[in-house]
Amino acid sequence: MKDLDRVIEHVFDGAPLPEGADAMEVRRLRAIRKALKEAPIHECRVSVEHLRNAVLDSASQHKRPARSAWAWPALLAGAAGAWALATRPAAEAPEIVASRAFAEPSLALPAPEPEDAASLVVPPPSAAAAKEAAPTPVRKPRRERRQRPERPVAPAALVALRQDPPAALREEAPPDVPAEPAAAPVEEVVIVGGPAQPAGTAIEVGLGQEVVFGG
Amino acid sequence: MPRMETLPAPASDGALVSRARAGDFSAFEALFERHRTLVFRFVYQMVGRTDDAEDLTQEVFVRAFQNLGRYRDEARFTTWLLKIASNLAADRARSSTRRTALEQQQLGEGLRWMTESRNEDPVENLQHERMVEAVRAAMASLAPAHREVLFLRDVEEMEYKEVAAALGCSPGGAKLRALRARKALRQRVAALMGEEVDA
Numbered sequence: 526m527k528d529l530d531r532v533i534e535h536v537f538d539g540a541p542l543p544e545g546a547d548a549m550e551v552r553r554l555r556a557i558r559k560a561l562k563e564a565p566i567h568e569c570r571v572s573v574e575h576l577r578n579a580v581l582d583s584a585s586q587h588k589r590p591a592r593s594a595w596a597w598p599a600l601l602a603g604a605a606g607a608w609a610l611a612t613r614p615a616a617e618a619p620e621i622v623a624s625r626a627f628a629e630p631s632l633a634l635p636a637p638e639p640e641d642a643a644s645l646v647v648p649p650p651s652a653a654a655a656k657e658a659a660p661t662p663v664r665k666p667r668r669e670r671r672q673r674p675e676r677p678v679a680p681a682a683l684v685a686l687r688q689d690p691p692a693a694l695r696e697e698a699p700p701d702v703p704a705e706p707a708a709a710p711v712e713e714v715v716i717v718g719g720p721a722q723p724a725g726t727a728i729e730v731g732l733g734q735e736v737v738f739g740g
Numbered sequence: 741m742p743r744m745e746t747l748p749a750p751a752s753d754g755a756l757v758s759r760a761r762a763g764d765f766s767a768f769e770a771l772f773e774r775h776r777t778l779v780f781r782f783v784y785q786m787v788g789r790t791d792d793a794e795d796l797t798q799e800v801f802v803r804a805f806q807n808l809g810r811y812r813d814e815a816r817f818t819t820w821l822l823k824i825a826s827n828l829a830a831d832r833a834r835s836s837t838r839r840t841a842l843e844q845q846q847l848g849e850g851l852r853w854m855t856e857s858r859n860e861d862p863v864e865n866l867q868h869e870r871m872v873e874a875v876r877a878a879m880a881s882l883a884p885a886h887r888e889v890l891f892l893r894d895v896e897e898m899e900y901k902e903v904a905a906a907l908g909c910s911p912g913g914a915k916l917r918a919l920r921a922r923k924a925l926r927q928r929v930a931a932l933m934g935e936e937v938d939a
Contacts, residue, residue: 533922537894554922557929560868560875561894569780571798573769579802 753817761808768808772801775818778896779825785891786829788880796832800825815905822906826888833884870933878928886921893918 529550534540536554751759751770759767779800784793803824804811811820879887885907892903893914904914 529923530919533919533926537918537922553930553935554926556868556871557875557922557926558894560872561879561890561925563872569776569794569797571776571780571794573772575798576769576772576801576805579798580805583802583806 754813757808757811757813757817760805768805771817775821776801778818779821781895782822782888782891783825783829785879785887785895786826786884787832792832796825796828799828803828816902819902819905822892823908826906826908830884871929874929874932875925877932878925881928882921882924885917886924889914889917890921890925894922 528543528546531540531543532546532550533554535542535546536551536558542551751767753771753774756767756771760771776797780793780797783796783800784790787793787796800821804821807824811817879890882890888907889903892898892906893900898906900911900914900918903918904911907914907917909917
Protein backbone atom coordinates (compact mmCIF):
# COMPACT_ATOMS: atom_id res chain seq x y z
CA MET A 526 0.00 0.00 0.00
CA LYS A 527 2.94 2.28 0.53
CA ASP A 528 3.73 1.92 -3.16
CA LEU A 529 0.17 2.87 -4.04
CA ASP A 530 0.42 5.94 -1.82
CA ARG A 531 3.56 7.02 -3.59
CA VAL A 532 2.01 6.44 -7.00
CA ILE A 533 -0.98 8.53 -5.97
CA GLU A 534 1.30 11.31 -4.78
CA HIS A 535 3.18 11.10 -8.06
CA VAL A 536 0.07 11.38 -10.19
CA PHE A 537 -1.81 13.95 -8.13
CA ASP A 538 0.91 15.95 -6.40
CA GLY A 539 3.83 15.63 -8.79
CA ALA A 540 6.01 13.59 -6.45
CA PRO A 541 8.75 11.48 -8.06
CA LEU A 542 7.61 8.25 -9.63
CA PRO A 543 8.61 5.38 -7.36
CA GLU A 544 10.75 2.66 -8.86
CA GLY A 545 8.92 -0.40 -10.01
CA ALA A 546 5.58 1.37 -10.06
CA ASP A 547 2.75 -0.47 -11.77
CA ALA A 548 2.33 1.21 -15.13
CA MET A 549 -1.30 0.14 -15.29
CA GLU A 550 -1.95 1.75 -11.95
CA VAL A 551 -0.31 4.96 -13.07
CA ARG A 552 -2.47 5.07 -16.20
CA ARG A 553 -5.62 4.40 -14.20
CA LEU A 554 -4.89 7.13 -11.73
CA ARG A 555 -4.05 9.60 -14.46
CA ALA A 556 -7.34 8.86 -16.15
CA ILE A 557 -9.16 9.42 -12.87
CA ARG A 558 -7.36 12.68 -12.30
CA LYS A 559 -8.14 13.88 -15.80
CA ALA A 560 -11.80 12.98 -15.40
CA LEU A 561 -11.89 14.63 -12.01
CA LYS A 562 -10.63 17.89 -13.41
CA GLU A 563 -13.23 17.79 -16.14
CA ALA A 564 -16.09 18.03 -13.73
CA PRO A 565 -19.14 19.63 -15.29
CA ILE A 566 -19.33 23.35 -14.83
CA HIS A 567 -22.90 24.20 -14.09
CA GLU A 568 -23.92 27.75 -14.58
CA CYS A 569 -24.53 29.46 -11.29
CA ARG A 570 -27.81 31.28 -11.74
CA VAL A 571 -27.54 33.28 -8.54
CA SER A 572 -27.33 36.92 -9.57
CA VAL A 573 -26.50 40.14 -7.83
CA GLU A 574 -30.22 40.86 -7.62
CA HIS A 575 -30.75 37.57 -5.80
CA LEU A 576 -28.00 38.51 -3.41
CA ARG A 577 -29.50 41.93 -2.75
CA ASN A 578 -32.91 40.43 -2.03
CA ALA A 579 -31.36 37.90 0.30
CA VAL A 580 -29.50 40.61 2.14
CA LEU A 581 -32.70 42.61 2.44
CA ASP A 582 -34.53 39.59 3.80
CA SER A 583 -31.85 38.98 6.35
CA ALA A 584 -31.91 42.64 7.33
CA SER A 585 -35.67 42.53 7.80
CA GLN A 586 -35.21 39.62 10.16
CA HIS A 587 -32.64 41.64 12.12
CA LYS A 588 -29.94 39.12 11.57
CA ARG A 589 -27.29 41.59 12.35
CA PRO A 590 -23.93 40.46 13.57
CA ALA A 591 -23.57 40.82 17.28
CA ARG A 592 -20.56 42.69 18.59
CA SER A 593 -19.32 43.35 15.11
CA ALA A 594 -16.63 45.95 14.89
CA TRP A 595 -18.24 47.59 11.92
CA ALA A 596 -21.75 48.77 11.35
CA TRP A 597 -23.22 46.91 8.45
CA PRO A 598 -26.19 49.24 8.09
CA ALA A 599 -23.58 51.75 7.07
CA LEU A 600 -22.53 49.40 4.30
CA LEU A 601 -26.12 48.99 3.21
CA ALA A 602 -26.61 52.70 3.19
CA GLY A 603 -23.42 53.15 1.26
CA ALA A 604 -25.12 52.11 -1.93
CA ALA A 605 -27.33 55.14 -1.67
CA GLY A 606 -24.51 57.46 -0.86
CA ALA A 607 -23.20 59.18 2.21
CA TRP A 608 -25.97 61.72 2.09
CA ALA A 609 -28.60 59.15 2.90
CA LEU A 610 -26.49 57.88 5.75
CA ALA A 611 -25.99 61.33 7.15
CA THR A 612 -29.63 62.31 7.05
CA ARG A 613 -31.28 59.12 8.23
CA PRO A 614 -32.83 59.15 11.69
CA ALA A 615 -30.79 57.43 14.35
CA ALA A 616 -33.53 55.00 15.32
CA GLU A 617 -34.32 53.91 11.78
CA ALA A 618 -34.98 50.22 11.35
CA PRO A 619 -32.36 48.18 9.46
CA GLU A 620 -34.78 47.04 6.79
CA ILE A 621 -35.62 50.62 5.96
CA VAL A 622 -31.96 51.45 5.65
CA ALA A 623 -31.45 48.38 3.51
CA SER A 624 -34.35 49.14 1.21
CA ARG A 625 -33.08 52.65 0.75
CA ALA A 626 -29.63 51.32 0.03
CA PHE A 627 -30.88 49.21 -2.84
CA ALA A 628 -33.32 51.72 -4.19
CA GLU A 629 -33.25 52.47 -7.86
CA PRO A 630 -31.07 55.44 -8.71
CA SER A 631 -34.09 57.40 -9.85
CA LEU A 632 -35.76 56.80 -6.51
CA ALA A 633 -32.72 57.47 -4.42
CA LEU A 634 -32.37 60.63 -2.46
CA PRO A 635 -30.73 63.46 -4.38
CA ALA A 636 -27.02 63.82 -4.01
CA PRO A 637 -25.89 66.91 -2.14
CA GLU A 638 -24.25 69.80 -3.78
CA PRO A 639 -20.48 69.89 -3.26
CA GLU A 640 -20.63 72.99 -1.13
CA ASP A 641 -23.37 71.43 1.00
CA ALA A 642 -21.50 68.22 1.50
CA ALA A 643 -19.01 69.80 3.82
CA SER A 644 -21.76 70.99 6.11
CA LEU A 645 -23.20 67.55 6.51
CA VAL A 646 -22.57 66.09 9.87
CA VAL A 647 -23.09 62.47 10.61
CA PRO A 648 -25.30 62.21 13.67
CA PRO A 649 -23.61 60.70 16.70
CA PRO A 650 -24.47 57.07 17.32
CA SER A 651 -27.17 56.31 19.77
CA ALA A 652 -26.37 54.91 23.18
CA ALA A 653 -27.48 51.43 22.12
CA ALA A 654 -25.31 51.54 19.03
CA ALA A 655 -22.35 52.75 21.05
CA LYS A 656 -22.89 49.94 23.52
CA GLU A 657 -23.05 47.42 20.70
CA ALA A 658 -19.91 48.78 19.09
CA ALA A 659 -18.01 48.76 22.35
CA PRO A 660 -15.48 45.97 22.62
CA THR A 661 -16.54 43.04 24.66
CA PRO A 662 -14.50 42.63 27.82
CA VAL A 663 -12.17 39.77 27.36
CA ARG A 664 -12.60 37.02 29.88
CA LYS A 665 -9.78 34.80 30.76
CA PRO A 666 -10.13 31.19 29.69
CA ARG A 667 -11.70 29.03 32.29
CA ARG A 668 -8.57 26.98 32.73
CA GLU A 669 -6.55 30.12 33.30
CA ARG A 670 -9.08 31.49 35.77
CA ARG A 671 -9.00 28.31 37.79
CA GLN A 672 -5.28 28.39 38.23
CA ARG A 673 -4.15 29.47 41.63
CA PRO A 674 -0.60 30.13 42.81
CA GLU A 675 0.72 27.10 44.55
CA ARG A 676 1.20 27.34 48.28
CA PRO A 677 4.83 27.18 49.30
CA VAL A 678 5.65 23.89 50.94
CA ALA A 679 7.25 24.29 54.35
CA PRO A 680 10.41 22.36 54.91
CA ALA A 681 10.09 19.18 56.92
CA ALA A 682 12.26 20.58 59.72
CA LEU A 683 10.00 23.60 60.09
CA VAL A 684 6.92 21.40 60.21
CA ALA A 685 8.48 19.28 62.94
CA LEU A 686 9.43 22.41 64.83
CA ARG A 687 5.84 23.62 64.74
CA GLN A 688 4.45 20.32 65.93
CA ASP A 689 6.99 19.77 68.75
CA PRO A 690 8.68 23.02 69.79
CA PRO A 691 11.64 22.74 72.18
CA ALA A 692 11.24 23.55 75.86
CA ALA A 693 12.93 26.94 75.55
CA LEU A 694 10.50 28.03 72.91
CA ARG A 695 7.61 26.74 74.98
CA GLU A 696 8.71 28.81 78.05
CA GLU A 697 9.24 31.93 76.05
CA ALA A 698 5.99 31.59 74.32
CA PRO A 699 3.55 34.27 75.49
CA PRO A 700 0.90 33.00 77.86
CA ASP A 701 -2.52 32.65 76.56
CA VAL A 702 -4.39 35.89 76.92
CA PRO A 703 -7.60 35.19 78.83
CA ALA A 704 -10.72 36.34 77.26
CA GLU A 705 -12.01 39.60 78.60
CA PRO A 706 -14.89 38.86 80.96
CA ALA A 707 -18.22 40.18 80.05
CA ALA A 708 -19.19 43.39 81.79
CA ALA A 709 -21.35 42.72 84.85
CA PRO A 710 -24.66 44.50 85.03
CA VAL A 711 -24.60 47.68 87.11
CA GLU A 712 -26.45 47.05 90.31
CA GLU A 713 -25.61 50.15 92.26
CA VAL A 714 -24.08 53.54 91.78
CA VAL A 715 -21.82 54.97 94.44
CA ILE A 716 -21.01 58.64 94.36
CA VAL A 717 -17.76 59.23 96.19
CA GLY A 718 -17.41 62.49 98.09
CA GLY A 719 -20.79 63.74 97.19
CA PRO A 720 -23.49 64.90 99.55
CA ALA A 721 -26.25 62.51 100.49
CA GLN A 722 -29.21 62.91 98.29
CA PRO A 723 -32.77 61.94 99.07
CA ALA A 724 -34.40 59.34 97.00
CA GLY A 725 -35.85 60.61 93.81
CA THR A 726 -33.33 63.42 93.46
CA ALA A 727 -31.89 63.89 90.06
CA ILE A 728 -28.30 64.93 89.98
CA GLU A 729 -26.20 65.94 87.04
CA VAL A 730 -23.39 63.49 86.38
CA GLY A 731 -21.92 65.19 83.41
CA LEU A 732 -22.40 65.56 79.70
CA GLY A 733 -25.98 66.44 80.21
CA GLN A 734 -26.99 63.09 81.72
CA GLU A 735 -28.96 62.75 84.84
CA VAL A 736 -29.38 59.85 87.22
CA VAL A 737 -32.43 59.50 89.42
CA PHE A 738 -31.84 57.63 92.70
CA GLY A 739 -34.49 55.50 94.14
CA GLY A 740 -37.08 56.63 91.65
CA MET B 741 1.04 59.75 -31.83
CA PRO B 742 -1.76 57.48 -30.65
CA ARG B 743 -2.35 57.61 -27.00
CA MET B 744 -1.92 54.30 -25.23
CA GLU B 745 -4.52 53.67 -22.60
CA THR B 746 -3.94 50.91 -20.13
CA LEU B 747 -6.78 49.19 -18.45
CA PRO B 748 -6.81 49.60 -14.70
CA ALA B 749 -5.63 46.54 -12.88
CA PRO B 750 -8.46 44.63 -11.23
CA ALA B 751 -8.74 45.36 -7.57
CA SER B 752 -7.50 42.69 -5.24
CA ASP B 753 -9.86 40.86 -2.95
CA GLY B 754 -8.35 42.67 0.01
CA ALA B 755 -8.95 46.05 -1.56
CA LEU B 756 -12.54 45.14 -2.40
CA VAL B 757 -13.14 43.93 1.14
CA SER B 758 -11.80 47.20 2.50
CA ARG B 759 -14.09 49.16 0.22
CA ALA B 760 -17.05 47.00 1.17
CA ARG B 761 -16.34 47.57 4.84
CA ALA B 762 -16.25 51.28 4.18
CA GLY B 763 -19.78 51.13 2.77
CA ASP B 764 -19.26 50.43 -0.92
CA PHE B 765 -21.72 47.69 -1.72
CA SER B 766 -20.58 47.59 -5.33
CA ALA B 767 -17.26 46.28 -4.04
CA PHE B 768 -19.05 43.39 -2.40
CA GLU B 769 -20.94 42.79 -5.62
CA ALA B 770 -17.60 42.57 -7.40
CA LEU B 771 -16.44 39.99 -4.88
CA PHE B 772 -19.63 38.08 -5.46
CA GLU B 773 -19.24 38.12 -9.22
CA ARG B 774 -15.64 37.05 -8.93
CA HIS B 775 -16.10 34.09 -6.61
CA ARG B 776 -19.65 32.87 -6.99
CA THR B 777 -18.72 30.14 -9.46
CA LEU B 778 -16.05 28.77 -7.16
CA VAL B 779 -18.45 28.71 -4.24
CA PHE B 780 -21.19 27.21 -6.36
CA ARG B 781 -18.98 24.43 -7.69
CA PHE B 782 -17.75 23.68 -4.20
CA VAL B 783 -21.19 23.41 -2.62
CA TYR B 784 -22.46 21.50 -5.64
CA GLN B 785 -19.89 18.84 -4.89
CA MET B 786 -21.29 18.68 -1.40
CA VAL B 787 -25.05 18.65 -2.03
CA GLY B 788 -25.25 17.23 -5.55
CA ARG B 789 -28.23 19.30 -6.61
CA THR B 790 -28.22 22.49 -8.59
CA ASP B 791 -31.03 24.22 -6.74
CA ASP B 792 -29.60 23.36 -3.34
CA ALA B 793 -26.19 24.51 -4.48
CA GLU B 794 -27.63 27.81 -5.62
CA ASP B 795 -29.42 28.32 -2.34
CA LEU B 796 -26.26 27.59 -0.44
CA THR B 797 -24.19 29.84 -2.67
CA GLN B 798 -26.51 32.72 -1.96
CA GLU B 799 -26.48 31.94 1.75
CA VAL B 800 -22.70 31.82 1.80
CA PHE B 801 -22.45 35.35 0.44
CA VAL B 802 -25.15 36.66 2.76
CA ARG B 803 -23.26 35.23 5.71
CA ALA B 804 -20.03 36.65 4.37
CA PHE B 805 -21.67 40.04 4.00
CA GLN B 806 -23.02 39.97 7.52
CA ASN B 807 -19.70 38.88 8.98
CA LEU B 808 -17.36 40.94 6.86
CA GLY B 809 -16.10 42.64 9.99
CA ARG B 810 -14.83 39.34 11.32
CA TYR B 811 -12.80 38.52 8.25
CA ARG B 812 -9.10 38.57 9.03
CA ASP B 813 -6.86 39.76 6.28
CA GLU B 814 -4.20 37.14 6.90
CA ALA B 815 -6.40 34.50 5.27
CA ARG B 816 -7.34 34.62 1.63
CA PHE B 817 -10.88 35.77 1.02
CA THR B 818 -11.66 32.66 -1.03
CA THR B 819 -10.42 30.45 1.80
CA TRP B 820 -12.69 32.27 4.19
CA LEU B 821 -15.61 31.93 1.79
CA LEU B 822 -15.02 28.22 1.33
CA LYS B 823 -14.87 27.72 5.07
CA ILE B 824 -18.28 29.34 5.39
CA ALA B 825 -19.49 27.18 2.51
CA SER B 826 -18.14 24.05 4.13
CA ASN B 827 -19.89 24.79 7.40
CA LEU B 828 -23.19 25.60 5.72
CA ALA B 829 -23.03 22.53 3.51
CA ALA B 830 -22.35 20.36 6.54
CA ASP B 831 -25.33 21.91 8.33
CA ARG B 832 -27.50 21.31 5.30
CA ALA B 833 -26.38 17.70 5.05
CA ARG B 834 -27.17 17.13 8.70
CA SER B 835 -30.58 18.73 8.63
CA SER B 836 -31.89 17.43 5.35
CA THR B 837 -33.04 13.96 4.58
CA ARG B 838 -31.42 11.91 1.94
CA ARG B 839 -32.99 12.33 -1.45
CA THR B 840 -31.25 9.61 -3.30
CA ALA B 841 -33.67 9.33 -6.16
CA LEU B 842 -33.62 13.03 -6.89
CA GLU B 843 -29.88 13.13 -6.58
CA GLN B 844 -29.52 10.38 -9.08
CA GLN B 845 -31.84 12.22 -11.43
CA GLN B 846 -29.80 15.37 -10.96
CA LEU B 847 -26.66 13.40 -11.51
CA GLY B 848 -28.03 12.12 -14.78
CA GLU B 849 -28.78 15.66 -15.87
CA GLY B 850 -25.29 16.67 -14.89
CA LEU B 851 -23.81 14.03 -17.14
CA ARG B 852 -25.31 15.32 -20.35
CA TRP B 853 -22.28 17.45 -20.96
CA MET B 854 -20.23 14.33 -21.36
CA THR B 855 -21.69 13.51 -24.72
CA GLU B 856 -19.54 16.16 -26.31
CA SER B 857 -16.68 14.67 -28.28
CA ARG B 858 -13.20 15.58 -27.21
CA ASN B 859 -11.18 13.36 -29.44
CA GLU B 860 -11.18 12.13 -32.97
CA ASP B 861 -11.00 8.54 -31.81
CA PRO B 862 -14.54 7.43 -30.97
CA VAL B 863 -13.30 4.48 -28.93
CA GLU B 864 -11.12 6.72 -26.82
CA ASN B 865 -13.99 9.14 -26.48
CA LEU B 866 -16.22 6.42 -25.23
CA GLN B 867 -13.67 5.22 -22.73
CA HIS B 868 -13.09 8.71 -21.49
CA GLU B 869 -16.80 9.37 -21.13
CA ARG B 870 -17.19 6.17 -19.18
CA MET B 871 -14.37 7.20 -16.92
CA VAL B 872 -15.80 10.66 -16.33
CA GLU B 873 -19.19 9.18 -15.61
CA ALA B 874 -17.67 6.72 -13.17
CA VAL B 875 -15.69 9.46 -11.45
CA ARG B 876 -18.77 11.60 -11.09
CA ALA B 877 -20.78 8.74 -9.63
CA ALA B 878 -17.90 7.78 -7.34
CA MET B 879 -17.51 11.36 -6.15
CA ALA B 880 -21.20 11.56 -5.31
CA SER B 881 -20.87 8.46 -3.15
CA LEU B 882 -17.83 9.62 -1.20
CA ALA B 883 -17.98 11.02 2.28
CA PRO B 884 -18.42 14.81 2.37
CA ALA B 885 -14.98 15.31 3.87
CA HIS B 886 -13.44 13.41 0.98
CA ARG B 887 -15.45 15.31 -1.60
CA GLU B 888 -14.35 18.61 -0.09
CA VAL B 889 -10.68 17.86 -0.17
CA LEU B 890 -10.80 16.37 -3.68
CA PHE B 891 -12.54 19.43 -5.02
CA LEU B 892 -10.23 21.90 -3.36
CA ARG B 893 -7.02 20.09 -4.14
CA ASP B 894 -7.59 18.17 -7.35
CA VAL B 895 -10.23 20.25 -9.09
CA GLU B 896 -9.38 23.76 -7.93
CA GLU B 897 -5.69 22.92 -7.47
CA MET B 898 -5.36 24.81 -4.24
CA GLU B 899 -2.23 24.48 -2.17
CA TYR B 900 -2.40 22.19 0.83
CA LYS B 901 -1.97 25.19 3.09
CA GLU B 902 -5.09 26.80 1.63
CA VAL B 903 -6.99 23.53 1.70
CA ALA B 904 -6.09 23.15 5.35
CA ALA B 905 -7.27 26.67 6.11
CA ALA B 906 -10.58 26.06 4.38
CA LEU B 907 -11.14 22.73 6.08
CA GLY B 908 -9.90 23.80 9.47
CA CYS B 909 -7.08 21.29 9.77
CA SER B 910 -3.33 21.22 9.47
CA PRO B 911 -1.58 20.97 6.08
CA GLY B 912 -0.42 17.51 7.03
CA GLY B 913 -3.96 16.56 7.91
CA ALA B 914 -5.19 17.91 4.59
CA LYS B 915 -2.57 15.89 2.75
CA LEU B 916 -3.53 12.73 4.58
CA ARG B 917 -7.19 13.36 3.94
CA ALA B 918 -6.50 13.89 0.25
CA LEU B 919 -4.59 10.63 0.06
CA ARG B 920 -7.42 8.70 1.68
CA ALA B 921 -9.99 10.39 -0.52
CA ARG B 922 -8.06 9.52 -3.68
CA LYS B 923 -7.73 5.92 -2.64
CA ALA B 924 -11.43 5.73 -1.88
CA LEU B 925 -12.19 7.35 -5.23
CA ARG B 926 -9.92 4.92 -7.04
CA GLN B 927 -11.63 1.94 -5.42
CA ARG B 928 -15.09 3.10 -6.35
CA VAL B 929 -14.19 4.10 -9.87
CA ALA B 930 -12.58 0.74 -10.46
CA ALA B 931 -15.69 -1.00 -9.20
CA LEU B 932 -17.89 1.08 -11.47
CA MET B 933 -15.60 0.40 -14.43
CA GLY B 934 -15.67 -3.31 -13.74
CA GLU B 935 -11.99 -3.43 -12.99
CA GLU B 936 -10.28 -5.40 -10.32
CA VAL B 937 -7.78 -3.50 -8.26
CA ASP B 938 -5.80 -4.30 -5.19
CA ALA B 939 -7.32 -3.03 -1.99
